Amino acid sequence: MTKTVYLGITGDIIHPGIINIINEGAKLGELIIGLLTDSAIVSHKRLPYLSYEQRRQVVENIKGVAKVVPQEDWSYVPNLKKYKPDLMIHGDDWKTNYLSKIREECFEVMKEWNGEIVEIPYTKGINSTALAENAASIGTTPDIRRAALRRLIAAKPIVRILEAHSGLSGLIAEHAAVTKEDGVHQFDGMWSSSLTDSTSKGKPDIEAVDLTTRLQSLTDILECTTKPIIYDGDTGGIPEHFVFTVRTLERNGVSAVIIEDKKGLKKNSLFGTEAKQVLATEEEFCEKISAGKRAQVTKDFMIIARIEEIIAGYSVDEAIKKAFAAVKAGADGIMIHSKNKSGMDIKEFCHKFRAEYKNIPIVLVPTTYNQFTESELCEWGANIVIYANHMLRASYPAMRRCAEKILEAERSLEVNDMCMPIKEILELIPGTK
Ligand code: SPV
Ligand code: MG
Secondary structure, three states, X not given: OOOEEEEEEOXXXXXXXXXXHHHHHHHHOEEEEEEEOHXXXXXXXXXXXXXXXXXXXXXXXXXXXXXXXXEOOOOOHHHHHHHOXXXXXXXXXXXXXXXXXXXXXXXXXXXXXXXXXXXXXXXXXXXXXXXXXXXXXXXXXXXXXXXXXXXXXXXXXXXXXXXXXXXXXHHHHHHXXXXXXXXXXXXXXXXXXXXXXXXXXOOOOOOOOOHHHHHHHHHHHHHHOXXXXXXXXXXXXXXXXXXXXXXXXXXXXXXXXXXXXXXXXXXXXXXXXXXXXXXXXXXXXHHHHHHHHHHOOOOOXXXXXXXOOOOOOOOHHHHHHXXXXXXXXXXXXXXXXXXOOOOHHHHHHHHHHHXXXXXXXXXXXXXXXXXXXXXXXXXXXOOEEEEOOHHHHHHXXXXXXXXHHHHHHOOOHHHHHHOOOXXXXXXXXXXXX
């Protein structure tokens, strides 16, 4: 009887190493490919370029593949238990790499039905992770980048976004990574913040002091990164102008714009003032959202409604009422903001919003209530967390301390330890010679 053989792959970039293992697997029997889903992958690696469906189409047409099944987990074990293959095949590099623990578990579980694991020599000099890194350094397309945010929301319990106000801070959001027990933690995308963009230019955050410079910083970030971008659209301006903003952002591969329900001169929400910001009426806000939705060309772009009722001193119920109206007008997500430290107003909002809408994404910006972890915010019902200003806030004091130290010492020797070595700065940007 023909044996069944299991092989788990990502299938994003098909290279000779993968073809070799597929060929070897097919020689052993009927080859079942466990194709890792987006959510299985993003728990440990960056989102693949191609969607699951696109990857499935490619993989099921490779010679030797008998069938493709989804592998929903990063570990092969749940699928091995489900399909009980006679054989499992894997490259022998997993003996020593980050998969070594999963390898042991696979050997353990295959014993249950006398299954065997065949390890084949790993094709040297080529692997999907290195290829994906190279591809990332080449770039992305506006279509792939734009679509990535919706895919991440669907694939991850909570999407992690970091503010970027320049190419350099964009590079940090793109590459910063910390390895933890459950995998590599990275930011999923960037927030183009009106506050940090205007502050980095020495200007107040009062909406489009100069729209060209906002778009210039956005272009700088787009040029050196591949992750999705959420754009802070302030109030969005008047509906007739907002439709152009939507198209410009969409065309550039931005995934979402967030507009707030304010009108008149916009002030930053965290600005401590007694003078209340004037809020747009439900009707005015909804008209703008609908106009934006009608203007967009792709189905991937998102317009997220930012509800400022709590900031402006109104109740959570008032905020909920505005949020429900925004969703009915077509908003693809809701950002609820507060500058209260307890976070309890936000928790109450999330609870009430989730009672009505199970799947509309909730975006949180926990600048003041930052005692809560991502998993706690996720439990409240949040889908996206934005660290909205930290790159700028971290850089300014560091630069000022350095400037003051030079003044004190009347030379720069004393700041050596505060500064990145010249060699490293030259190597930071690819292409620097
Ligand atoms: C921004 O980053 O510009 C924002 C978020 O709008 S906040 O500053 O918290 O209002
Ligand atoms: Mg802003």
